[in-house]
Amino acid sequence: xxxxxxxxxxxxxxxxxxxxxxxxxxxxxxxxxxxxxxxxxxxxxxxxxxxxxxxxxxxxxxxxxxxxxxxxxxxxxxxxxxxxxxxxxxxxxxxxxxxxxxxxxxxxxxxxxxxxxxxxxxxxxxxxxxxxxxxxxxxxxxxxxxxxxxxxxxxxx
Numbered sequence: 249x250x251x252x253x254x255x256x257x258x259x260x261x262x263x264x265x266x267x268x269x270x271x272x273x274x275x276x277x278x279x280x281x282x283x284x285x286x287x288x289x290x291x292x293x294x295x296x297x298x299x300x301x302x303x304x305x306x307x308x309x310x311x312x313x314x315x316x317x318x319x320x321x322x323x324x325x326x327x328x329x330x331x332x333x334x335x336x337x338x339x340x341x342x343x344x345x346x347x348x349x350x351x352x353x354x355x356x357x358x359x360x361x362x363x364x365x366x367x368x369x370x371x372x373x374x375x376x377x378x379x380x381x382x383x384x385x386x387x388x389x390x391x392x393x394x395x396x397x398x399x400x401x402x403x404x405x
Contacts, residue, residue: 269369296377
């Protein structure tokens with residue numbers, strides 16, 4: 249999911265939480281130049297199919313992307329995603345990792361993500377909301393109204 253897209257919202261229900269995951273990533277400036285960067289991964293049980301990732305800048309505001317939880321999970325072991333967000337496992341090394349590519353009109357960034365801590369954290373999110381129940385309880389009417397609302401959308405009176 250692109251960083252500017254809104255999330256679906258679920259109806260209110262008792263919620264469990266998973267603490268945010270802070271990971272030290274390497275942003276690849278070129279083939280041989282990594283730049284360390286910290287990222288914060290958030291899971292919200294109201295929108296379980298979407299993980300919010302904030303790339304924390306040393307100076308200034310961070311950059312937020314919303315990425316499909318399934319895309320991240322699959323990207324740990326195989327090529328996953330298309331378009332703006334793609335993820336795939338890196339070649340075997342000392343530290344198992346995956347590549348995360350984010351693209352938009354304004355930027356393109358490639359990050360090396362440590363696989364083990366992300367996999368453990370994602371597993372914790374799936375214990376709260378299994379993949380097969382991600383869409384249970386979603387407010388589809390509200391989502392469609394939000395999706396269709398725009399400069400040319402008719403208004404209900």
